[in-house]
Amino acid sequence: DMKVTQMPRYLIKRMGENVLLECGQDMSHETMYWYRQDPGLGLQLIYISYDVDSNSEGDIPKGYRVSRKKREHFSLILDSAKTNQTSVYFCASSLSQENQAPLFGEGTRLSVL
């Protein structure tokens, strides 16, 4: 069953704490993505990974970093979280072809207090 799994689904952190969002896929997709979605702003690309240890900044990478040590796992890290990083974070994966629609996870709702 093709699926992108995000953990955790809900997370509450205090400003200044570190945050780790995990994403996994079981389809051996080369490309994985992290987006955030905010009211009025839509979905914005944070980072894209083309394969293991092959990561590129998206449109809003500031304040985030990523790790991809295995093809099936892609992590988003917030070092010293800020209140403006409160958002819904979506992970997605796809084959490395331009006509392939990404498959999205269910999202992680992060609140930074």
Added chain:
Amino acid sequence: GQQVQQSPASLVLQEGENAELQCNFSTSLNSMQWFYQRPGGSLVSLFYNPSGTKHSGRLTSTTVIKERRSSLHISSSQTTDSGTYLCALAYLPGTGSNRLTFGKGTKFSLIP
């Protein structure tokens, strides 16, 4: 940067009516994709449509490249169609990836 404008921002119709959602983009595209998002939920791909017209059940997507627009038509809308519809433009052609720029979406609601 790439610009993707969706209209209307919200749409309320009665069940059974037809809906027309628009997406306009500011530059030449690599591909146009449409997604559906259930309230509080994930995104589901509806169409990959770089040009021309595609059908899927009650949904029709039409992309006209030279006019830089794409539309999504929902016929005989049902309450289960409620949610947010997002269009997304892929750019950076030749990278072998689907790096998408999303519009802000059309929030679609049905009155029974």
